[in-house]
Amino acid sequence: MKEKRSFFQMIFGVNRQPPRNSTQMQMLNSSPIFHDFSGESYDSDTVRATVDAFARNVGKLKPKHIRRMGGKIKETSSEIEWMLQTRPNRFMNAYIFYYRLATQFLMANNVFVWIRRDENNKIEGFYPLTSSNVDLVNTSVGMAVRFRFYDGKEYVAPYEDVVHLRRFYFNNDMFGEPNRTALTPILNLISVTNQGIANAVKTSAMLRGILKFTGMIKDTDMEKQRQDFQDKYLSASNNGGIAATDSKAEYVELKSDPKMIDEKQMSAMENKVHSYFGTNSKIVQSNYSESEWNAFYESMIESFALQMGLEFTYKIFSDRAQGHGNEILFEANRLQYASNDTKVKIIETLVDRGMMSINQGLEVFNLPPVENGEKRIMSLNFIDADKASEYQLGKVKGSAEPPKVKGGEKKNDDNGET
Known part of the structure; x- marks a missing residue:
């Protein structure tokens, strides 16, 4: 019979023994403990929509394993790159993985990804951990994190x-x-405002008033008639909103005037939330222009991608591997959000100068690659800047010599005279 294992055991393993005999780290100016308070604010629809706008775009980042060698960048199709691009762990695909990292980044301001390694120090997976609290401890292997x-x-x-x-x-x-x-x-202010709007709607749908009796009646009879009138006409079941009385009583309506916040004030409060998370309503509602998207990308997504690249590089590779130029980069195809006119102009410029291959240009328009499309082409109108003067002086092999005139003297280019 197959042994049942908990989710905790599936992530950390059954036989994995964490470092023992730990003592809490001593910080310089703060506590070594972090408490996660993110759950409460995520219940707000404004916060959730704002965070989602950031996370769903971060989820489209593409990690690459590269090597910087002699000033040149070489792409490396390694197992680490495949794992980060497709399945960082057995429970998450790459999009969900980076979506969760981005969500934790905004909600808790701390993201912890445990790198699981086997006995041979080979990476088996990357697991984002959400815990009630985290503290730093000293162990036999140095500083450690206790979740x-x-x-x-x-x-x-x-x-x-x-x-x-x-x-x-x-x-x-x-x-x-x-x-x-x-x-x-x-x-809290947004929550109170939403509750006030709901209460105002309920109040406006109900009758409120005073029931005046024209004759003298007993208190018990008055209370009974009042209760009967309330049950019949002052409840939510009175869909028509109309009450009926006879000559024994007169109903005097009390008009309620609930104060509701206007759209401008409500928008101002939501903008404060958007600003706190580094975005705006157009990004949240996917109603942005090309320049607005570029501003959001450079201020939020690009900075997050940079931090991820630096941290993943340092934690994945040894000092020696980093010394040999190994690095993790996170990139996004920003041109996907440009207008078609902008895309055409950029492709024309980059392809002419040999900075973009044909397939890279097709990718901008979400078109499939073609055979031999990785070749780079260049317009003959451009030459190597270092050799420009040699071409002018006719020293480059295969170039024409400047014309000669009678007497074997070369034409004077300065004034056109011989």
Whole structure:
């Protein structure tokens, strides 16, 4: 019978023993403990839509394993690249993996990705970890990260095996600042506003007023008639909104005037949330122009991709491998968001100068590659800048000698005279 294993065991393994005899790290100016407070703000529809706009675009980043050799960049089709591009771990494809990293980056301002290795130090997978709290400890293998999960389990991993991305990195020596202090006030205001709108709608759909009796009746009879009137006409079941009385009573309506926030004020509050996360309503609603997208890419996505590339490079490769130029880069095809006119102009310019292959140009328009399309072509109107003067003086092999005149003297190019 096959042994049942928990999700914790499937990630960390049954026989994996984390470092023992750990003692908490001593920081210079802060606590070595990080508490995750991200869940509350993610319940807001404004926050969730804003974070999703960032995460779904980060999910389209393409990691590449390259080697910088002698000033040149060589792409390397390694197993690490395949893993990062397709299936970082057995539970997530690449899009979902980077989507989750981006979400954790904005919601918790700290991202922890544990690099699982086998006994031979070969990488088996990358696992983003979300825990109730994280603290740094000293172990026999150096500084380590202790994760305490919501079910009470914990795991200690060497810090060298944990990709750690940070945002709002200020007071704490190792962790990004939490969102609670800065984000909670505006989220509370939005929540109260939404509740006020809901209550105003309910109030406007119901009758409110005073029932005046024209004659003298007992208190018990008055209360009974009042209750009967309320049950019949002042409840949500009174769809028509009309009440009927006889000559014994007169109904005097009390008009309610609920104060509702206007669209401009509501938009201002949502913009504060968007600004906090480095975006705007056009990006969230996918209603951006080419220049607006480029601004968002350069300010948010590109900076996140840069941090990921630096951290993944350092945690994946040894010092020796990095010394041989091994590096992880995250890139995106920004031209996908350009207009067709812009795409055509860029392709014409780059292909003419040999900076883009035919297949790369086809990729911009989401067209399939063609045979021999990786070749680079160049217009004959351009030459090597270092050899431009040699062409002018006729010293390059195969070039025509400047014309000669009688007497064996060359034509004077300065004034046209001999």
